[in-house]
Structure formats: structure tokens, C-alpha cells
Amino acid sequence: MWEKLKKFFTEVKAEAKKTTWPNREELITSTGVVLFILLVTSVYLFLVDLLFAGTLGALLRRF
Numbered sequence: 001m002w003e004k005l006k007k008f009f010t011e012v013k014a015e016a017k018k019t020t021w022p023n024r025e026e027l028i029t030s031t032g033v034v035l036f037i038l039l040v041t042s043v044y045l046f047l048v049d050l051l052f053a054g055t056l057g058a059l060l061r062r063f
Helices: 002-017 024-062
Strands: none
Touching: none
16 A cells, blocks of 8 residues: 555656746736636626626516
8 A cells, every 4th residue: 555655646746847837927928818808707797697687677577
């Protein structure tokens, strides 16, 4: 059991060494893209919610 555990952590360490991290410019660009998509999605969901709430409210007032 200990041999398998040791092998596992040895392989994890080897894979971690292969990791490449983004430089500052790539990080800032990626963060900007994520924030933009978050903003667009938030506005879209807000408008859809407003539409559904208005429609449901109108239906409930009517009946």
C-alpha cells in the first residue's frame, strides 16, 4: 500500500513540474475575457428574468 501511495505522489510531482503558468499579460487578458462574459451573461439573465416576471405577473392579474 505504501509503495502505491509513494508512486502516486511521485507521479503527481512529475506532472506538476510540467505545468506552465500564464505570464502577466495572458493572465490579465484572460481575466478581462471572463469578466466580460460574466457581465454579458448577467445582463442577459436579468432581462430574461424581467421578461418572465412581467409575463407571469400579467397572467396572474388577468386570471
